[in-house]
Amino acid sequence: MTKFVVMFHHPQDTFIFENAYTDFLALVERMPDIERRQVVHLTGSPSGQAPFFRVMELYFKDHATMEKALLTPEGQEAGNELRRFGENGITMWYGDVYEDAGGSN
Numbered sequence: 421m422t423k424f425v426v427m428f429h430h431p432q433d434t435f436i437f438e439n440a441y442t443d444f445l446a447l448v449e450r451m452p453d454i455e456r457r458q459v460v461h462l463t464g465s466p467s468g469q470a471p472f473f474r475v476m477e478l479y480f481k482d483h484a485t486m487e488k489a490l491l492t493p494e495g496q497e498a499g500n501e502l503r504r505f506g507e508n509g510i511t512m513w514y515g516d517v518y519e520d521a522g523g524s525n
Contacts, residue, residue, distance in 0.1 A: 421455070421519075422483045424490070426502070427511040428474040440504040441474070447498035448478070453489045455479045472511075479517065486514060 431437035448457070456479040462470035480486035489495050502510055 421517040422480045422486045422514060423517045424478045424480065424486055424514040425512065426476045426478075427472045427513075428476075428505060429509050429511070430469075430473045431505075431509070437473070437505075440501075444498060444501045444504070445476075447494065447501050448476070450494040451478075451489050451498055452492055452494065453480055453485050455481060483514075483516070 428437070428441070445459075448454075458477040458479075460475040460477075462472055462474065464470055478486075480489060490499065502512075
């Protein structure tokens with residue numbers, strides 16, 4: 421499984437951020453082949469304020485499926501919408517996900 425992550429930095433104006441985020445989310449929901457979506461609204465960290473405001477994680481079957489989804493018209497439209505958050509408003513990355521149910525090694 422592959423995860424694509426968008427980390428949103430703390431906004432200067434929360435009202436403007438929420439409007440842009442709502443529009444972005446509506447476009448993401450149209451993207452094909454997303455197997456799971458998680459959104460985390462960060463509330464703090466052990467050292468005080470969390471380094472990010474919100475994190476969106478999009479899960480895909482594999483890297484090729486993610487790339488294909490991002491290159492669709494829906495994926496491109498969602499990607500273009502990220503410009504509303506400003507040049508330094510987001511950090512993005514992707515990677516392979518390995519999970520287990522816990523227990524001993």
